[in-house]
Amino acid sequence: xxxxxxxxxxxxxxxxxxxKQAPYLTSPRDQHYIYTxxxxxxxxxxxxxxxxxxxxxxxxxxxxxxxxxxPKVRALDEMEVSDADELHDAFLEFRNIIExxxxxxxxxxLGITLKTDVLTPEESFFRPAQTxxxxxKNYHTLEDFNTGWNKSLTEGTLYKSLxxxxxxxxxxxxxxxxxxxxxxxxxxxxxxxxxxxxIVYLRIGGYCISTQIESDPEGEATQIMEKYYSYLKDTDxxxxxxxxxxxxxxxxxxxxxxxxxxxxxxxxxxxxxxxYKNGPNRLDYTPWIPQTLEMDKDRTRNITAPIVVLADVNxxxxxxxxxxxxxxxxNGVLMGERSWGGQGTLVNNNFGFENYHGGFIDxxxxxxxxxxxxxxxxxxxxxxxxxxKPDIEVLYDAAKFAxxxxxxxxxxxxxxxxxx
Amino acid sequence: MNRFKxxxxxxxxxxxxxxxxxxxxxxxxxxxxxYNYLTYDQNYFYSLYKMGGTGYSIAIPVQYGFxxxxxxxxxxxVMQKNYGYELKGYFDGMYEYVRTHYIDIPVMARFSFGGxxxxxxxxxGVYAGIWAGATKEGRLEVSFTESQNLTDSIFDANDPYxxxxxxxxxxxxxxxxxxxxxxxxxxxxxxxxxxSLTASCRYWYSVTDIQKQYMRNQTPKYHNxxxxxxxxxxTLPQK
Numbered sequence: 001x002x003x004x005x006x007x008x009x010x011x012x013x014x015x016x017x018x019x020k021q022a023p024y025l026t027s028p029r030d031q032h033y034i035y036t037x038x039x040x041x042x043x044x045x046x047x048x049x050x051x052x053x054x055x056x057x058x059x060x061x062x063x064x065x066x067x068x069x070x071p072k073v074r075a076l077d078e079m080e081v082s083d084a085d086e087l088h089d090a091f092l093e094f095r096n097i098i099e100x101x102x103x104x105x106x107x108x109x110l111g112i113t114l115k116t117d118v119l120t121p122e123e124s125f126f127r128p129a130q131t132x133x134x135x136x137k138n139y140h141t142l143e144d145f146n147t148g149w150n151k152s153l154t155e156g157t158l159y160k161s162l163x164x165x166x167x168x169x170x171x172x173x174x175x176x177x178x179x180x181x182x183x184x185x186x187x188x189x190x191x192x193x194x195x196x197x198x199i200v201y202l203r204i205g206g207y208c209i210s211t212q213i214e215s216d217p218e219g220e221a222t223q224i225m226e227k228y229y230s231y232l233k234d235t236d237x238x239x240x241x242x243x244x245x246x247x248x249x250x251x252x253x254x255x256x257x258x259x260x261x262x263x264x265x266x267x268x269x270x271x272x273x274x275x276y277k278n279g280p281n282r283l284d285y286t287p288w289i290p291q292t293l294e295m296d297k298d299r300t301r302n303i304t305a306p307i308v309v310l311a312d313v314n315x316x317x318x319x320x321x322x323x324x325x326x327x328x329x330x331n332g333v334l335m336g337e338r339s340w341g342g343q344g345t346l347v348n349n350n351f352g353f354e355n356y357h358g359g360f361i362d363x364x365x366x367x368x369x370x371x372x373x374x375x376x377x378x379x380x381x382x383x384x385x386x387x388x389k390p391d392i393e394v395l396y397d398a399a400k401f402a403x404x405x406x407x408x409x410x411x412x413x414x415x416x417x418x419x420x
Numbered sequence: 421m422n423r424f425k426x427x428x429x430x431x432x433x434x435x436x437x438x439x440x441x442x443x444x445x446x447x448x449x450x451x452x453x454x455y456n457y458l459t460y461d462q463n464y465f466y467s468l469y470k471m472g473g474t475g476y477s478i479a480i481p482v483q484y485g486f487x488x489x490x491x492x493x494x495x496x497x498v499m500q501k502n503y504g505y506e507l508k509g510y511f512d513g514m515y516e517y518v519r520t521h522y523i524d525i526p527v528m529a530r531f532s533f534g535g536x537x538x539x540x541x542x543x544x545g546v547y548a549g550i551w552a553g554a555t556k557e558g559r560l561e562v563s564f565t566e567s568q569n570l571t572d573s574i575f576d577a578n579d580p581y582x583x584x585x586x587x588x589x590x591x592x593x594x595x596x597x598x599x600x601x602x603x604x605x606x607x608x609x610x611x612x613x614x615x616s617l618t619a620s621c622r623y624w625y626s627v628t629d630i631q632k633q634y635m636r637n638q639t640p641k642y643h644n645x646x647x648x649x650x651x652x653x654x655t656l657p658q659k
Contacts, residue, residue: 019642027463066636254564255564279639282635
């Protein structure tokens with residue numbers, strides 16, 4: 001009897017030790033005392049391993065990236081550095097390793113900054129999606145678009161099409177105009193005659209409408225939006241259609257979407273699904289959470305005329321949520337180019353982790369600007385990294401646009417005209 | 421798993437050497453409740469407060485008594501191994517809860533002691549099973565309803581999303597098979613020579629991760645289940 005008890009006890013003890021040991025993970029957001037390339041690499045690799053939200057769809061073999069590059073990183077630590085140039089070369093090599101490792105990651109928002117004075121600002125920061133887009137021969141820059149669009153407004157297609165137009169400049173932060181030239185966006189609304197009706201045209205250069213309205217409730221942004229609402233509510237105004245122009249729009253406040261579409265939806269409308277991390281492993285996710293547009297309470301009519309969303313390759317983030325909205329509306333049409341491919345939501349500080357358990361990481365050595373949520377369209381597909389494909393493709397014509405001839409806008413006007 | 425198979429074989433061989441003197445077959449039914457929690461190292465994901473879960477357990481045991489003090493017992497058991505997490509503070513009210521249904525086959529040795537009418541027993545054994553299905557419920561927030569006004573609670577700023585839906589199995593992630601050890605204690609009251617009532621508690625210690633190994637530096641997660649059950653055992657008459 002004693003012999004059997006001993007056998008069983010030994011068997012039980014051996015089975016108890018079958019449970020695997022968990023890895024020791026340090027929060028990448030709290031790491032401020034790492035001093036070698038290897039420890040920075042380990043922090044970065046593990047930070048992405050546990051916090052990147054796209055592992056269920058991203059084809060990058062992250063384990064293979066570790067195996068491939070850790071020997072090179074260790075070699076960097078063993079290098080003897082005798083002057084500033086050699087130190088710079090070592091840091092540049094490390095930066096190139098990180099860039100190579102992340103080059104295939106699909107997050108369209110992903111931006112990586114290495115916080116070191118050894119590298120120049122241009123060397124320290126890179127965006128994998130930007131690199132991929134710039135390699136595309138059809139890519140056009142933000143500046144090229146702005147030049148063409150302004151020409152269209154002052155003397156080209158828009159100038160000739162609009163019968164009335166109001167506009168202002170809005171900012172992501174309620175700062176003085178001109179404080180950051182890259183942070184100023186055009187917000188404008190007008191009417192384009194279409195046969196004996198009118199097309200409401202809303203130009204949104206950046207989604208910071210709520211920021212402006214909240215900082216200055218009586219200001220110009222409020223007046224522009226009130227004008228927009230007046231067009232949609234005026235039952236004496238025959239509507240041919242609506243054009244929401246989010247080309248060259250880098251995104252912004254998610255609360256702006258209901259400001260734009262609240263009077264255009266005739267019922268509560270699911271336009272997108274989001275999910276995020278709920279644990280340390282790559283595939284620990286919440287269920288898909290439907291995101292809805294709510295009907296504004298002070299709507300005066302159902303709008304069944306075509307709603308065209310105009311987007312291009314530089315339409316990102318909230319602008320892509322706008323693209324998804326066009327796909328979800330029964331009378332919505334997405335025209336223009338395939339969008340950028342950055343469709344998650346994010347906060348640019350470490351506090352987002354408390355709710356979303358993933359995303360943005362900032363510490364003393366690097367910053368990873370990455371989204372905390374993953375999206376899928378109402379058709380069930382995730383378009384992160386690939387962009388939302390338009391229903392009607394109208395490619396950017398650089399030569400004509402430079403002269404103010406906006407072929408994409410004209411195609412939108414023509415589509416509405418043909419669908420009366 | 422190789423270690424598991426070796427140990428299981430050792431256990432069965434050890435039991436086989438018990439000399440039958442008054443061998444008896446028995447069959448019964450047991451019903452009860454389960455309490456389960458997941459063991460895993462949260463590391464810095466400390467804001468996910470783990471929750472245990474209660475559920476049911478049902479079993480059809482078949483028992484062969486070698487002697488009056490030792491028997492081998494196998495069961496076909498269906499039980500819930502539920503678990504979840506919740507957030508606190510500003511995110512109070514947000515949670516996810518998973519109800520999982522397992523079909524387990526435990527095999528154990530039962531060592532009994534006591535008198536003819538009332539006997540105590542100790543169980544020790546192993547089990548293997550399959551994750552048959554699951555549902556997921558909870559309350560999370562809808563991001564696109566966000567308000568920038570300062571609030572005391574996430575649900576003052578965002579609309580809640582309440583859900584109760586089938587759990588979507590992921591073939592890369594989810595391990596449908598499980599195995600482990602069990603130990604239990606209980607009491608058996610004989611109504612007559614053929615019918616007895618039982619009440620027992622048992623602890624199920626899983627040695628299999630609920631997730632497959634699919635990544636480097638993966639955090640393993642294990643079920644720990646307590647069951648309490650009552651039942652009736654019918655001893656089959658000897659020829």
